[in-house]
Amino acid sequence: MTISLHDIDGEHSLTLDAGGLAADAAVVAAGHEPNGYFWEGLVRFAWPDLAERLDFDSEAGMFCAVGDSSDLARLKTAVESVITSPEAVHDIIARAQSSGFAFDD
Structure with missing residues (x-):
């Protein structure tokens, strides 16, 4: 799988290999590059708390996100549902754009 939780020397992280995802076409169609920076922006917009x-x-x-293991586990579940759904990504991008959010991809 392209998304993984890690625990290295007590530091918890979540990584997602960008590219080759089911949602990439929706990202490109919206004029964005489906790279790590785009996904970081999507996370910041969709799950700000x-x-x-x-x-x-x-x-x-x-x-790559670093933090508390329970927060990262929640984020993993949320992101997994989005990276496999072009429709969900399209919806998040549309809401972000209408609110004036700027992706840094």
Whole structure:
């Protein structure tokens, strides 16, 4: 699977390999690049309360969130439902754009 929880020396992280996801076509159709920075923006917009408790270390090929293991487990469940659904991604992007949110991809 492309999304994974990690525990290395007591530091908890969640990573997502960007690219090759079912939702990529919806991201591209909306004029965005389906990279780690895009997914970080989507998380910040779609789950702001959760995102504010996390640190991010994303890059072009990978989304990465660092934080409490229970928060990351909740985020994993939420993100898994979105990366497999172009319709869900399209909906989140449309809501983000109408609210003036700017993705940094």
